[in-house]
Amino acid sequence: MAEKAESEEHRRIKLSLADGFRNKGWAVKRVDGEGEETDVVENKNKVGDKENKKPDVDAKSSGPERIIRGEAKVNNGDFDSEHSITQYKLFSSLNLNGVNSWLIIGVPANTKELMEAVLERELDDNSRGNIAVWER
Numbered sequence: 001m002a003e004k005a006e007s008e009e010h011r012r013i014k015l016s017l018a019d020g021f022r023n024k025g026w027a028v029k030r031v032d033g034e035g036e037e038t039d040v041v042e043n044k045n046k047v048g049d050k051e052n053k054k055p056d057v058d059a060k061s062s063g064p065e066r067i068i069r070g071e072a073k074v075n076n077g078d079f080d081s082e083h084s085i086t087q088y089k090l091f092s093s094l095n096l097n098g099v100n101s102w103l104i105i106g107v108p109a110n111t112k113e114l115m116e117a118v119l120e121r122e123l124d125d126n127s128r129g130n131i132a133v134w135e136r
Contacts, residue, residue: 006131007074007076009074009108010058010072010074011033011072012050012136013073013074013106013107013108014031014032014033014056014057014106015031015034015061015069016106016136017056017057017070017071017072017104017106017134017136018031018057018059018070018136020050020104020134020136021059021068021070021104022055022063023094025061026059026060026061026066026068027058027059027060027061027064028057028058028059028063029058029059029060030053030057030058031041031056031057031058031095031103032055032056032064032095033056036055037054038055038056038131039054039055039058040052040053040054041053041054041055041069041088041090041091043086047086047089048082048085048086048090049082049083049084049086049088050086051083052062053083053086053087053090053091055069055070055071055087055091055103056070056071056072057069057070057071057104058070060096061102064097064099065096065097065099066096066099066100066101066102067094067095067101067102068101068102068103068104069091069094069101069102069104069106070103070104070105071087071088071091071103071104071106072082072105072106072107072136073105073106073107073115074108075107075108075111075114075115078112079107079111079115079118080118080122085118085122086124087095088103088105088119088122088123088127088131088134089127090119091103091125092123092127092128092130092131093095093127093128094129100129100130101128101130102131102132103130103131103132104131104132104133104134105131105133105134105135106134106135106136107135107136108135108136109136110135111135112132112133112134112135118135119133
């Protein structure tokens with residue numbers, strides 16, 4: 001997992017996702033780069049770029065208990081990079097006690113349709129059903 005310097009826009013979207021999760025009553029466990037690191041999700045089936053991934057935000061909901069991952073994307077070529085597609089596939093295919101995980105992707109204003117087109121092209125229906133795109 002190569003680490004790059006985080007842009008101010010990426011950080012803003014990431015923190016906005018964490019706030020949005022809290023507003024929905026979801027328990028935010030960790031926000032990557034904010035004095036803590038999120039859990040590493042193992043790429044056991046070696047999909048995409050075959051690397052393990054860390055989400056920007058780790059959270060859980062209750063009733064039913066569900067893993068929620070947040071990922072900030074700023075559309076600087078990262079919407080459809082191999083790294084990002086691997087994240088989408090990994091983070092949307094997890095489950096906790098038989099309950100599917102959710103992936104919430106935060107994107108800049110006016111880019112939701114572009115992100116949704118990437119997801120439509122790159123992911124199957126089952127994966128897409130566990131993903132929501134929020135404009136931040």
